[in-house]
Amino acid sequence: xxxxxxxxxxxxxxxxxxxxxxxxxxxxxxxxxxxxxxxxxxxxxxxxxxxxxxxxxxxxxxxxxxxxxxxxxxxxxxxxxxxxxxxxxxxxxxxxxxxxxxxxxxxxxxx
Amino acid sequence: xxxxxxxxxxxxxxxxxxxxxxxxxxxxxxxxxxxxxxxxxxxxxxxxxxxxxxxxxxxxxxxxxxxxxxxxxxxxxxxxxxxxxxxxxxxxxxxxxxxxxxxxxxxxxxxxxxxx
Numbered sequence: 001x002x003x004x005x006x007x008x009x010x011x012x013x014x015x016x017x018x019x020x021x022x023x024x025x026x027x028x029x030x031x032x033x034x035x036x037x038x039x040x041x042x043x044x045x046x047x048x049x050x051x052x053x054x055x056x057x058x059x060x061x062x063x064x065x066x067x068x069x070x071x072x073x074x075x076x077x078x079x080x081x082x083x084x085x086x087x088x089x090x091x092x093x094x095x096x097x098x099x100x101x102x103x104x105x106x107x108x109x110x111x
Numbered sequence: 112x113x114x115x116x117x118x119x120x121x122x123x124x125x126x127x128x129x130x131x132x133x134x135x136x137x138x139x140x141x142x143x144x145x146x147x148x149x150x151x152x153x154x155x156x157x158x159x160x161x162x163x164x165x166x167x168x169x170x171x172x173x174x175x176x177x178x179x180x181x182x183x184x185x186x187x188x189x190x191x192x193x194x195x196x197x198x199x200x201x202x203x204x205x206x207x208x209x210x211x212x213x214x215x216x217x218x219x220x221x222x223x224x225x226x227x
Contacts, residue, residue, distance in 0.1 A: 008152055034215065043115075043201050043218035044154070087152055098144075098167055099216060101154040 008087065010106045019077040021105045023090030028071060030092035034099070035064060035075045039086045047075070047088075077107075085109045114138050115219035117202050123225045124192055132187045132222045134202030142166075143185035144203040144216065145177060154201070160185050192226045199223050 013019045025033070031052040036044035050057045050064045050073075057064050063076040073090050090102040115136045124130050136143060144167075145157040158177040159167035165177065174190045189196060202219040 032214070036218075038152075041221075043203075043220050046215055046217065049215060089154065093214070098156045098159060098169070100156075104152045104154075 008104055008106045010108060012108045012110060013080050015080060015082060015109055015111050017080055019075075019080045019084070019107060021075045021077075021088050021107065023073040023075075023102050023105075025071050025073060025090070025092045025102070027092060027094055027100070028068075029094040031095070032093045033064070033066060033073050034091045035062075035073075036089045036091060036101075037084075037086045038089065038104070044089060080107075080109050082109045082111055115202055115204055115217050117200075117219040117222050119222060120220065121223050121225075123227065125227055126192055126194060128192050129188070129190045130192060130224070131189070132200055132202075132224070134185050134187070134219055136183055136202075136204040136217070136219075138204055138206075138217060140204035140206045140217075141182060142205050142207065143179065143182075144205075145185065145187050146201040146203060146218075148199040148201060148221070150198070157200075158185075158187075189224075192224075194226050197224055197226045 034049040035047040037047050038044045048059045048062050048064050050066050055066050061078045065074045087104045087106050089104045091099040093099045118133045142161045144159045146154050147157055148154045156169050157171045160179045176188045179185045199221045201221045203216040205214050205216045
């Protein structure tokens with residue numbers, strides 16, 4: 001089985017509720033941000049991205065909000081489903097610098 | 112169709128051995144990457160190759176050597192394996208890391224390396 005990330009923040013939500021996962025980034029020059037979803041035993045999967053010239057972007061059931069003033073990024077998942085259970089990572093980059101991943105948040109959906 | 116594939120999925124080996132992990136992408140991307148994910152799920156980039164040229168080496172020990180025979184493949188060779196090398200290694204690819212609309216990275220399924 002997969003090892004447990006003992007120091008991974010965990011968010012538990014009821015099925016059908018909305019989830020909000022937060023991420024603080026450190027580089028004020030970062031201009032591109034991505035949210036990835038990593039299910040158990042799989043690689044990170046792209047969910048949604050946002051550029052620094054926007055403060056909100058919506059996808060299917062997901063919304064990313066960017067607050068550049070406080071260097072904060074959030075991922076909102078509407079009507080959370082059991083299949084949303086995973087570890088979620090934010091990642092940032094600036095110009096030609098490589099993606100820097102955040103520490104991840106484990107989302108557990110309670111049926 | 113698997114966009115980014117890695118082999119093997121699991122690799123168990125003794126300290127001191129030399130091993131390789133293979134990665135292939137069929138997306139036509141120009142850039143490929145290797146990441147290491149530790150037991151705390153922290154993802155850290157190791158290497159990036161753009162059109163068969165190394166463009167990033169993030170303070171990785173020289174026991175790790177990426178090899179790219181063509182732009183669809185980026186293999187990771189590890190010499191003299193150590194206990195601390197145990198982790199999950201992910202390959203990824205992107206079309207162009209310097210172009211804003213094409214730098215999204217697509218990840219492979221990972222290779223879990225266990226060094227005994």
